[in-house]
Amino acid sequence: MAEPHITVRDLTMAYGSFVLQHDLSFTVNRGDIFVIMGGSGCGKSTLLRHLIGLQRPAKGKVLYGDVSFWDCDEEARSLITKRFGILYQSGALWSSMTLAENITTVLEGQANLDPLLIGKIVSLKLSLVGLAGFGEYYPAEISGGMKKRAGLARAMALDPEILFFDEPSAGLDPISAHLLDDLILELRDSLGATVVIVTHELPSIFAIGNNSVFLDAESRTMLATGDPKKLLAECENPTVRSFLTRGEARAATMPGESAGTCLTA
Amino acid sequence: MAELRMERTGDALILGISGDWRLANPLPSPAVVESEIGAKQSPGRIAFDAGALGGWDSSLLTFLVDVMGICVKRHITLEREGLPQGVQRLLALASAVPEAKGARKGGARLSLLARIGDKAESAGSSFLDTVAFIGEVTAGLGRMIAGKARFRPTDLWLTIKESGSQALPIVSLISLLVGLILAFVGSIQLSVFGAQIYVADLVGIAMVRAMGAIMAGIIMAGRTGASFAAQIGTMQVNEEIDALKTAGIPPIDFLVVPRVVALAVMMPLLTLYADLMGVLGGLVVGVTGLNLGIMQYYNETRHGINLTNVGIGVFSGFVFGILIAIAGCLRGMQCGRSASAVGDATRSAVVTSIVSIIVAMAIITVVCDVLHI
Numbered sequence: 001m002a003e004p005h006i007t008v009r010d011l012t013m014a015y016g017s018f019v020l021q022h023d024l025s026f027t028v029n030r031g032d033i034f035v036i037m038g039g040s041g042c043g044k045s046t047l048l049r050h051l052i053g054l055q056r057p058a059k060g061k062v063l064y065g066d067v068s069f070w071d072c073d074e075e076a077r078s079l080i081t082k083r084f085g086i087l088y089q090s091g092a093l094w095s096s097m098t099l100a101e102n103i104t105t106v107l108e109g110q111a112n113l114d115p116l117l118i119g120k121i122v123s124l125k126l127s128l129v130g131l132a133g134f135g136e137y138y139p140a141e142i143s144g145g146m147k148k149r150a151g152l153a154r155a156m157a158l159d160p161e162i163l164f165f166d167e168p169s170a171g172l173d174p175i176s177a178h179l180l181d182d183l184i185l186e187l188r189d190s191l192g193a194t195v196v197i198v199t200h201e202l203p204s205i206f207a208i209g210n211n212s213v214f215l216d217a218e219s220r221t222m223l224a225t226g227d228p229k230k231l232l233a234e235c236e237n238p239t240v241r242s243f244l245t246r247g248e249a250r251a252a253t254m255p256g257e258s259a260g261t262c263l264t265a
Numbered sequence: 266m267a268e269l270r271m272e273r274t275g276d277a278l279i280l281g282i283s284g285d286w287r288l289a290n291p292l293p294s295p296a297v298v299e300s301e302i303g304a305k306q307s308p309g310r311i312a313f314d315a316g317a318l319g320g321w322d323s324s325l326l327t328f329l330v331d332v333m334g335i336c337v338k339r340h341i342t343l344e345r346e347g348l349p350q351g352v353q354r355l356l357a358l359a360s361a362v363p364e365a366k367g368a369r370k371g372g373a374r375l376s377l378l379a380r381i382g383d384k385a386e387s388a389g390s391s392f393l394d395t396v397a398f399i400g401e402v403t404a405g406l407g408r409m410i411a412g413k414a415r416f417r418p419t420d421l422w423l424t425i426k427e428s429g430s431q432a433l434p435i436v437s438l439i440s441l442l443v444g445l446i447l448a449f450v451g452s453i454q455l456s457v458f459g460a461q462i463y464v465a466d467l468v469g470i471a472m473v474r475a476m477g478a479i480m481a482g483i484i485m486a487g488r489t490g491a492s493f494a495a496q497i498g499t500m501q502v503n504e505e506i507d508a509l510k511t512a513g514i515p516p517i518d519f520l521v522v523p524r525v526v527a528l529a530v531m532m533p534l535l536t537l538y539a540d541l542m543g544v545l546g547g548l549v550v551g552v553t554g555l556n557l558g559i560m561q562y563y564n565e566t567r568h569g570i571n572l573t574n575v576g577i578g579v580f581s582g583f584v585f586g587i588l589i590a591i592a593g594c595l596r597g598m599q600c601g602r603s604a605s606a607v608g609d610a611t612r613s614a615v616v617t618s619i620v621s622i623i624v625a626m627a628i629i630t631v632v633c634d635v636l637h638i
Contacts, residue, residue, distance in 0.1 A: 095603030113288060120327040121288075128355065130362035140602040159288075159322040186358055190351035 004065075005030040005162065005194045006051065011060035013046050019220060020046055024060070026213045026225045033188055033195045033208050035228060038215035039243065044198045045089070045166055047215065051196065052164055053081050085160030085193075089167045091151035093139040099126065099150045100135030106157040125153040129183065145176045149183075156187070163187070165197040169204055177201065181208050202246065206232075214240050267324070269293040271301050276309035278302065280332070282348075283317035286325035295331035302339065311336060313347035326355055333360075398595050405515065405522040414518040424527035428489045432535060435488070439480050440472070440539040444546020447471055452555055461555040465562045466569030468547030474574045475581070477540035479626060481532060482585035486618035490593035493524055494614035497597025498607040506598070516598070525590040532586025533579045540578060573638055581629055585622050592617040 006028040013020045020043040028034040036044045049055040051062060053069065062069045064080050072080070093102050103122045107113060113121075126132055129149040139147055148168065155163060168184070169177035181204050188195050199205060205212070205228050212231070214224040216239055224231050224240045232244045242248075267290050270281035280298065284290075302308065311332065318325075329352070336343045345353050375383070408414040451467040497520055500506050509516045544566055551557040596614035600606050 096605030117288075117292075117324070117327065120330070121323050124323060124327050124330055124359060127359040127362070127364070132359075132362060133364035138603065183358075186354060190354040190358075192351065 002029045004028070004063075005032070006034075006196070007061075007063040008051075009061045009063065011047075011050065011062065012058045013043055013050060013055075014058035019058070021215055021220050021222070022059075024213070024215075024222050026222065028194060028196060028211065030194055031188065031192060032211045033184070033197065035205050035209035035212040036196065036198045036215065037200055037205060037212055037228070037243070039200070039217050042215040042217035043220075044200075044215060048164060048166055048196070048198050052084055052086055053077060082158065083161040084164060085155035085158065085162070086164045087148070087151045087155045087166065087168060089170060091139065091147035093147060093150055093154065095139050098136050098138055099131065099142075099153070102139075102150070103154050103157050106154055121157070125156055126150075128156070128187075129153045145172050145180075148172065148180065152180075152183070156191075159191065160193060162194045162196065165195065165199075167199055168197060169199065169201050174203075177204065178207075184208055202244065205244075214243070266290060267292050269297065271298070273305070273308065278308040278311045279314055280311060281314045281317070282325070283315075283319070285319040286321040286328070288322055288324045290324075292324050292328065295328055295335065298332055299335050302335065302341070307339060308341060310342040310344055312344040315348050315352075318349065321349070321352065325352065326359070329356060330359065394599065395595060398598070399591060401517050402521055402525060402591060402594075405517040406525070408518060409522050409526070414522055415514050416519050416523045421523040421527060424524055425531060427492075428485065428527055429531040429534065432485065432488060432531075433538065436481055436484055436535055436539050437542050439484055440477065440542035441546040441549075443476055443480055444468055444472060444543035444548075445550055446546075447476070447543070448547040448550035449554070452550065456555070461551075462557060462561065462565055464547060464551055464555060465557070465565035469544055469566040469570045470574060472543030472547070473540045473570050473578050475578065475626060475630070477543055478532075478536045478578050478581035478585060479622065480543075481535040481539040481582060482589065482622040483619060485528065485532065485535070485586070486589050486592075486615055486622065489528065490589040490614050490618040491611050493590065493593030494597040494600070494611045495607055497594055498600030498610040501597065501600040502602050502604075502607060521590075521594040521598070524594055525587060528586035528590040529583055530586075532582040532589075536579055536582030537575075540575070577629065577633060577638065581626060584625050584629070588621045588625060589618045592621060 004027045008024055008026050011024040012022040013024075024047070036047055038044050046055065050057050056070055061071070067076070067080065069077060069080060093099070094105070097105065100122050103125055104118055107118050107121060122135060123132065126135055129152050131146060131149055131153065134142065134146070134150075139150070142150065148171075152168075163184075165184070168180055172180060184195060184197075185208050187193065197204070197209070209228045212225065212228045213222050214231070215221075216223045218239075223237050224235050228244065231240060235241060235244075266284045267286045268282075268284040270283070272279045272281065278298075278301065286292065329348070333343060333356070335341070345356060348356075405414060409416070447468045448464050451464045452461055455461055455463050455467070497506070500520075506516050506520075509519055547566075548559070548562050551562045552559055593614045596610040596617065600610040
């Protein structure tokens with residue numbers, strides 16, 4: 001059942017000589033909804049950039065299946081990234097194209113498809129995210145929540161095996177954020193894709209995450225990995241507890257307590 | 266391979282879906298189903314048998330959406346139970362939110378007359394916008410002189426530096442070459458009469474009175490006007506202009522006035538510099554090509570041009586500076602909220618600046634002629 005899909009081994013992320021995070025090791029299984037969490041500025045988005053091939057690790061490996069992503073040549077890497085769908089933080093829709101053209105561009109770029117079929121797929125993807133009929137709108141003409149959903153439709157265009165989300169619910173109202181969470185769950189279940197999410201929204205983390213990694217800005221490494229609900233119940237590390245309980249646990253623990261890492265697999 | 270079998274049992278049409286339904290494979294067309302339905306008596310319901318279905322992706326979903334469309338059109342019941350769970354859920358999701366009414370944009374083409382009307386209306390309102398903008402800038406300048414405008418002096422100095430000293434290399438090159446060209450063209454005609462010495466007058470008057478200012482203006486329009494438009498346009502896209510407004514800082518005072526002042530101050534200086542470089546270009550041709558002495562050329566130039574010519578050139582430069590800055594800032598402020606809108610704003614800024622420079626030069630020339638200056 002638990003077949004590793006993405007494996008990160010001893011990853012060190014650095015900008016020049018500044019080490020952002022070191023010695024990250026964790027595994028994302030096929031079909032997981034994997035949450036990358038941590039406080040602001042701890043390197044969550046940077047970790048995502050390492051996973052999707054926008055930034056090369058200073059040290060360590062990222063494996064997709066058994067293939068080491070950064071040890072491949074350019075061509076093999078692009079074959080791997082073709083199986084990704086990525087939703088950027090602000091949607092990153094191409095602003096000079098309509099929503100339909102945004103999705104069409106991705107489809108045309110990657111597969112040899114009949115234009116009629118492309119049109120059908122575009123309207124299918126838009127209706128999956130509840131934007132049926134909005135294909136002729138420009139990104140500037142729709143609301144922030146709709147931009148997120150349109151970005152999701154574009155990310156799903158090629159039926160990806162792995163969906164990456166950078167702060168999907170940032171800037172959305174609680175109801176839209178909840179609907180987006182449901183949509184992510186539904187897509188994971190029906191498409192069977194693996195989902196990797198960067199977020200610090202606790203409700204989302206507990207609602208949809210079944211695996212996670214916690215990055216700490218102070219010690220510049222990971223403090224915990226595993227199911228977030230289990231971490232809440234079992235993890236003793238004060239930083240992780242305080243994060244998962246919105247700071248309420250910090251009052252209960254003694255200051256200066258040793259920060260032992262808890263790595264529940 | 267994606268395969269489709271069709272069987273009738275009673276009033277039902279069973280669609281047997283098997284094989285790998287992937288976008289990369291050739292796929293059965295929904296038209297086959299439609300013709301099967303039309304071939305005999307229309308079935309009461311359509312059901313699925315997906316027992317032998319291998320992998321699937323969007324291709325199966327688009328096929329099913331089409332079949333659903335056929336069923337709705339022909340009033341046939343569709344039974345989705347035979348499909349895999351994931352497919353059923355995605356189909357439910359796709360039809361969960363009905364197509365937004367009126368969301369699809371009307372593609373109706375307007376008549377020629379209506380389009381001309383639209384164009385005229387938008388041209389009129391754009392003219393009014395421009396006038397309003399110039400008015401606001403004037404008011405902003407007034408506030409600045411009164412010391413009430415809010416802007417950062419470092420911004421002003423940066424813009425002055427950017428549009429002044431950093432523009433010197435390109436202005437030198439272009440003006441020197443223009444001086445050379447004028448001298449060459451003039452010398453061909455003048456040497457016919459043995460009047461080569463008057464090349465100095467020709468180059469001097471042309472550069473000082475008009476060409477210096479025009480060349481400096483065109484360079485600055487492409488260089489600085491475009492950068493103003495792109496910068497302010499990007500700020501518009503990022504909602505930075507809105508942030509200024511809500512912070513109680515008028516964007517005109519903060520962004521536009523310093524730029525107008527910087528160019529209004531630097532353009533006359535650049536014009537003087539361009540004049541000098543142009544005359545130097547003429548001198549090079551005079552000395553090397555026409556065997557004139559350096560002092561001879563210098564004296565003839567001094568004799569040829571007077572302070573009035575220099576004054577007209579410098580004044581033109583001053584006017585061009587204001588025009589370029591206003592065109593750049595206006596297009597930037599009018600920018601839409603997309604990457605292509607920034608491109609449009611930049612292009613439009615350069616076109617507007619260059620057109621207004623030439624028009625302004627024509628007006629100044631005519632006025633000077635009427636006033637016998």
